[in-house]
Amino acid sequence: MIIDILIEKIKEKGNPIVVGLDPRLSYVPEYITEKYFMKYGVTKKAAAKSLYKFNKKIIDSIYDIVPAVKPQIAMYERYGVEGIKVYESTVEYAKMRGLVVIGDIKRSDIASTAEAYSDAHLGCTDIRGEDFPGFDHDFITLNPYLGSDSITPFLKDCKIYEKGVFVLAKTSNPNSGELQDLICDGRPLYEHVAGLIEKWGSDMIGKYGYSCVGAVVGATHKEQAARLREIMPHTFFLVPGYGAQGGTAEDLAVCFRDGIGAVVNSSRGIIAAHMKDKYNVCFNDEKDFAMAARQACLDMKNDLRRCI
Amino acid sequence: MIIDILIEKIKEKGNPIVVGLDPRLSYVPEYITEKYFMKYGVTKKAAAKSLYKFNKKIIDSIYDIVPAVKPQIAMYERYGVEGIKVYESTVEYAKMRGLVVIGDIKRSDIASTAEAYSDAHLGCTDIRGEDFPGFDHDFITLNPYLGSDSITPFLKDCKIYEKGVFVLAKTSNPNSGELQDLICDGRPLYEHVAGLIEKWGSDMIGKYGYSCVGAVVGATHKEQAARLREIMPHTFFLVPGYGAQGGTAEDLAVCFRDGIGAVVNSSRGIIAAHMKDKYNVCFNDEKDFAMAARQACLDMKNDLRRCI
Numbered sequence: 001m002i003i004d005i006l007i008e009k010i011k012e013k014g015n016p017i018v019v020g021l022d023p024r025l026s027y028v029p030e031y032i033t034e035k036y037f038m039k040y041g042v043t044k045k046a047a048a049k050s051l052y053k054f055n056k057k058i059i060d061s062i063y064d065i066v067p068a069v070k071p072q073i074a075m076y077e078r079y080g081v082e083g084i085k086v087y088e089s090t091v092e093y094a095k096m097r098g099l100v101v102i103g104d105i106k107r108s109d110i111a112s113t114a115e116a117y118s119d120a121h122l123g124c125t126d127i128r129g130e131d132f133p134g135f136d137h138d139f140i141t142l143n144p145y146l147g148s149d150s151i152t153p154f155l156k157d158c159k160i161y162e163k164g165v166f167v168l169a170k171t172s173n174p175n176s177g178e179l180q181d182l183i184c185d186g187r188p189l190y191e192h193v194a195g196l197i198e199k200w201g202s203d204m205i206g207k208y209g210y211s212c213v214g215a216v217v218g219a220t221h222k223e224q225a226a227r228l229r230e231i232m233p234h235t236f237f238l239v240p241g242y243g244a245q246g247g248t249a250e251d252l253a254v255c256f257r258d259g260i261g262a263v264v265n266s267s268r269g270i271i272a273a274h275m276k277d278k279y280n281v282c283f284n285d286e287k288d289f290a291m292a293a294r295q296a297c298l299d300m301k302n303d304l305r306r307c308i
Numbered sequence: 309m310i311i312d313i314l315i316e317k318i319k320e321k322g323n324p325i326v327v328g329l330d331p332r333l334s335y336v337p338e339y340i341t342e343k344y345f346m347k348y349g350v351t352k353k354a355a356a357k358s359l360y361k362f363n364k365k366i367i368d369s370i371y372d373i374v375p376a377v378k379p380q381i382a383m384y385e386r387y388g389v390e391g392i393k394v395y396e397s398t399v400e401y402a403k404m405r406g407l408v409v410i411g412d413i414k415r416s417d418i419a420s421t422a423e424a425y426s427d428a429h430l431g432c433t434d435i436r437g438e439d440f441p442g443f444d445h446d447f448i449t450l451n452p453y454l455g456s457d458s459i460t461p462f463l464k465d466c467k468i469y470e471k472g473v474f475v476l477a478k479t480s481n482p483n484s485g486e487l488q489d490l491i492c493d494g495r496p497l498y499e500h501v502a503g504l505i506e507k508w509g510s511d512m513i514g515k516y517g518y519s520c521v522g523a524v525v526g527a528t529h530k531e532q533a534a535r536l537r538e539i540m541p542h543t544f545f546l547v548p549g550y551g552a553q554g555g556t557a558e559d560l561a562v563c564f565r566d567g568i569g570a571v572v573n574s575s576r577g578i579i580a581a582h583m584k585d586k587y588n589v590c591f592n593d594e595k596d597f598a599m600a601a602r603q604a605c606l607d608m609k610n611d612l613r614r615c616i
Contacts, residue, residue: 022421025435037436047435074417074424078433080442084392106417108451109382110481110548113330116382125386127333127355128345134388143416145453145476147483168453173418175455182492182500189497192490240418 001206002138002164003214003236006100007260009067015301016260016308018102018238019062019293020267021055021090022072027272028054029286044079051076052086054289058271059090059097061290062297068100068138070238070265091136102166102238102263103137108146114153122165123157139164141216141238144193151200155213158204164212167200169193169228172218172241181224190224194232201234208260210236217255219247219264226254229261237262242300243269253307264304270296310446310472311522311544312514314408315568317375323609324568324616326410326546327370327601328575329363329398330380335580336362337594356387360394362597366579367398367405369598370605376408376446378546378573399444410474410546410571411445416454422461430473431465447472449524449546452501459508463521466512472520475508477501477536480526480549489532498532502540509542516568518544525563527555527572534562537569545570550608551577561615572612578604 010016025033025047033050040046059069071094076087094101107117121140124131142154144167154165170180170190180190194215201211211234217225219241229237237255241247243266255262273279273296274289283292318324333341333355341358348354367377379402384395402409415425429448432439450462452475462473478488478498488498502523509519519542525533527549537545545563549555551574563570581587581604582597591600 042436042438044433044435044440047433072417072421072424074415074421074428077428078424078442079440080428081389081393081396083428085389088389106451107382107414109380109414110479110553113380113382116380116386120382120385120388120391125352125355127352128350130350132352132388134386143414143451143453145451145487146479146481147486147488149481149483171418171454173454173457175457178455178504179453179497179500180455182497184490184492184497189487189490189492192487196486245418 001204001212002162003210003212004206004208006067006138006236006263007208007210009100010260010263013065013067015066016263016304017066017297017300018068018070018263018265019058019066019270019297020070020072020265021058021271022075022267023051023054023271024075025050027275029289031286044082048076048079048082048086052089055090056093057290058293059094059099061294063097063099065294065297065301066099068102068263069094070102070104072104072267088135095136100138101136102139102141103135104141106141106143106168108143108150110146111149111153114150118153118157122154122163123161137163139166139214141166141168143168144196148196148200155200158212164214166214166216166238167193167197169197169215170217170221170224172220172245172247176218191227191231194228197235198232205234210234210261214238216240219252220245222251222254225252229254229257238265239263240265242266249303249307256308259308266300269300309512309514309520310470311518311520312516314375314446314571315516315518317408318568318571321373321375323374324571324612325374325605325608326376326378326571326573327366327374327578327605328378328380328573329366329579330383330575331359331362331579332383333358335583337597339594352387352390356384356390356394359384360397363398364401365598366601367402367407369602371405371407373602373605373609374407376410376571377402378410378412380412380575396443403444408446409444410447410449411443412449414449414451414476416451416458418454419457419461422458426461426465430462430471431469445471447474447522449473450475452476452504456504456508463508466520472522474522474524474546475501475505477505477523478525478529478532480528480553480555484526498536499539502536505543506540513542518542518569522546524548527560528553530559530562533560537562537565547572550574557611557615564616567616574608577608
C-alpha cells in the first residue's frame with residue numbers, strides 16, 4: 001500500500017518533511033529565466049520552462065534527504081497549457097528520483113465528475129478499451145464539502161492503482177474556522193469530517209496501522225490537531241502551515257505518535273530559502289539556490305527532531 | 309457587471325438554461341472519432357480533438373437559443389495536457405459565439421494559492437510586468453470549505469476583470485446533506501455558507517439587484533432551495549440537478565422571482581439527447597446529434613416555462 005511506502009521512505013530518510021513545489025517566477029534565479037526568455041520571448045512557455053528547470057534543480061538537491069514532494073497545481077495552472085505540461089514533467093521527474101508525489105489539487109465534485117478527476121489524477125482514462133494513465137501522483141488532496149459520494153470514486157481508484165488521498169479536515173489558513181469550527185450537533189464540523197475520513201480509510205489500512213486515506217491538518221491549530229490525532233487513530237496527517245504560515249515544531253508534534261503519523265509540508269521556507277538573509281549569506285551565488293533549499297531541509301529536519 | 313450581462317442574455321433568449329459541456333467520448337458519433345483516431349491513433353490527442361469537434365457542433369446548434377454554457381473541466385483534465393488544450397479552445401469558441409461561459413472548476417485553496425487559481429481562471433498572470441490572461445471564463449465555480457480568505461482573491465479579480473463566481477452552497481448529489489445539512493448553531497451548514505455568499509457579493513450588486521457572487525443550489529432539494537432564495541435575496545443561483553439527476557421544473561421554480569434569479573444547468577440531458585429514444589426517433593442519422601441537443605434545449609425551455 002502506498003501509505004506503507006510513504007512511511008518507509010520517512011523512516012529511511014529519518015525525516016517527515018514534504019517539500020512543497022509551489023514555485024513562483026520571482027524565486028527563479030535570472031540565469032535560468034534569462035535563458036528561456038531569450039529563447040521563447042516573454043511568454044507563458046518561457047515562464048513554465050523556467051519553473052521546471054528550477055524544480056529539477058531543487059529535486060536534484062533534496063531527493064536523498066526527504067521522502068516526498070507536493071507540487072501545488074495552481075502555481076502551474078496559472079501558466080495555462082504550458083504550465084500543466086511542466087506540472088506533469090515535474091511529477092514525472094520527482095517520481096524518477098524516487099520521491100513520493102502528493103499532487104496538491106484539492107478537487108471535489110459529484111460522483112460522475114469525481115470519476116473523471118480520479119481518472120486524471122489517480123487512475124486511467126479509457127480510450128477505446130485502452131487505459132491511459134493520468135498524472136503520476138501517489139497521493140492527491142481532496143475537499144470533503146460534497147460528502148461521501150464525491151469521495152468514493154477516488155477510493156475505488158486508490159484500491160485499483162495503489163494510490164492514496166489526503167482529505168481536508170482542518171486547514172491552516174486564518175479563516176479556516178469560519179465554517180470548519182462551527183459546532184454541529186455538539187462537535188466542530190472538522191470533527192465530523194474526521195469521522196468520515198477514518199471511515200473512508202477503514203478498509204485500506206497498511207502494516208503500520210495507517211490507512212491510505214489521510215487528512216490535511218494545519219500546523220497552526222495545536223489543540224485541534226491534538227484532538228484530531230485522538231479521534232483519527234488510523235489516519236496519516238499531511239500538515240501544512242509550518243514556517244511561513246506560523247506553525248512551529250512544538251505545535252505540530254501532537255500530530256505524531258512514536259515518531260510517525262504525519263508528513264510536514266514546507267514550501268516557501270525551502271524552495272525560496274535562497275531569498276532569505278539566513279541562507280543568502282552562505283549561498284550567495286545565484287546558482288546556489290538549490291543548495292540553500294537543501295540546507296533549509298536539514299535545518300527543518302533538526303527543528304522537527306527536537307519535538308517529535 | 310457580468311451578472312447584468314448574464315441576466316440580459318437570459319431575458320433576450322427568454323431562456324434560463326445553461327448547457328453543461330461535460331462531453332464523454334461515448335457521446336461523440338463515430339464519424340467524428342474515426343477521423344481523429346485515423347489521424348492520431350488511439351491517443352489522448354485524438355480523444356480530445358473529438359471532444360472539441362463535438363463541442364463546436366453543439367455550440368453552433370444552441371448558441372442562438374441559450375444564454376450560457378458551463379464546461380466541466382474534469383472531463384478535459386482526464387485527457388491531460390491535450391484535454392486542457394481543448395478545454396481552452398471550447399471556452400474561446402463559446403465566447404466567440406456570444407455565450408456567457410461558466411467554468412465549472414470548483415477550485416479552493418489558501419489565499420496565496422487561490423491567487424494563482426484566480427490568475428489562471430479569472431484574471432491575468434504577470435510575467436515580467438506583462439499581463440497574460442488565463443482561461444476566458446466569465447464565471448467560475450468555487451468551494452467554500454476553507455472560508456473567506458480563500459475566496460477573497462477571486463472577489464478582487466471579479467472587480468478588476470468584471471467577472472463572477474458561483475460558490476457551492478447546497479449541491480445536488482445524494483450525499484450532499486452529510487456535511488451541508490449538519491445543524492450548526494441552530495441552522496444547517498449550507499445556510500451559514502449562504503450568509504457568507506450574500507456578504508461576499510454585497511459590494512458587487514448589479515442593476516437587477518443580483519450580485520456577481522452567485523450560489524450553486526441543487527434542483528434536487530426543493531425546500532432548501534426555497535429557504536436559500538429567502539435568505540439570499542441578492543444572490544443569483546446556478547442550479548444543477550435538473551433531469552438526469554432527478555430535479556424537476558416544479559422543484560426548481562422556487563429559485564426564481566419574477567422569472568429571473570437563476571440559470572438551470574443540464575448536461576447529459578442536452579448534449580447526449582441523441583442517445584435517448586425520445587430524440588433518436590427523429591434525429592436518427594449520427595450527424596443529427598447537435599440538432600437533437602437543440603431540440604432538447606427547446607423542450608427543456610418549454611418545461612421550465614410551465615413553472616417559472
